[in-house]
Amino acid sequence: xxxxxxxxxxxxxxxxxxxxxxxxxxxxxxxxxxxxxxxxxxxxxxxxxxxxxxxxxxxxxxxxxxxxxxxxxxxxxxxxxxxxxxxxxxxxxxxxxxxxxxxxxxxxxxxxxxxxxxxxxxxxxxxxxxxxxxxxxxx
Numbered sequence: 309x310x311x312x313x314x315x316x317x318x319x320x321x322x323x324x325x326x327x328x329x330x331x332x333x334x335x336x337x338x339x340x341x342x343x344x345x346x347x348x349x350x351x352x353x354x355x356x357x358x359x360x361x362x363x364x365x366x367x368x369x370x371x372x373x374x375x376x377x378x379x380x381x382x383x384x385x386x387x388x389x390x391x392x393x394x395x396x397x398x399x400x401x402x403x404x405x406x407x408x409x410x411x412x413x414x415x416x417x418x419x420x421x422x423x424x425x426x427x428x429x430x431x432x433x434x435x436x437x438x439x440x441x442x443x444x445x446x447x
Contacts, residue, residue, distance in 0.1 A: 345369065345428045352432050353440030362433035369432065373425030374418065381414045 345352070352365055392404040 345432050349432070349435070349440050349443075353435060353437040356433075356435065356437035357441060365433040366426065366429045369429035370422060370425045373429075374422060377418060377421035381417060385410060385414060 352369075355365060355368075356362075389405065389410075396404050
């Protein structure tokens with residue numbers, strides 16, 4: 309048949325012959341913060357044990373996620389402005405450099421990214437540092 313591999317992310321990977329991997333959620337941008345936090349659980353547990361407040365942990369995780377998102381948005385906006393010149397002949401009736409589009413879409417994407425980072429960060433801030441450090445010790 310095949311084996312199913314489960315990881316710290318929702319979904320699974322199927323290794324059946326002739327079948328593409330299904331449920332490869334680490335490649336999905338919405339699950340990247342969850343996956344990264346699962347990899348960093350010992351670090352977050354150590355920070356909590358050394359006195360980091362839950363607010364500090366949430367701000368650290370959300371801030372790092374927003375830096376990555378802002379970098380992606382900067383590249384995306386730059387490429388879309390560059391490609392807008394070649395698309396101008398295909399689009400009639402509206403400007404390809406529509407200010408509303410280039411302002412509203414990045415703001416919405418940053419908001420979604422902040423929420424996608426906040427939910428697992430809040431969960432990580434609630435972890436008991438002693439249990440996290442004990443669990444990481446056996447591996």
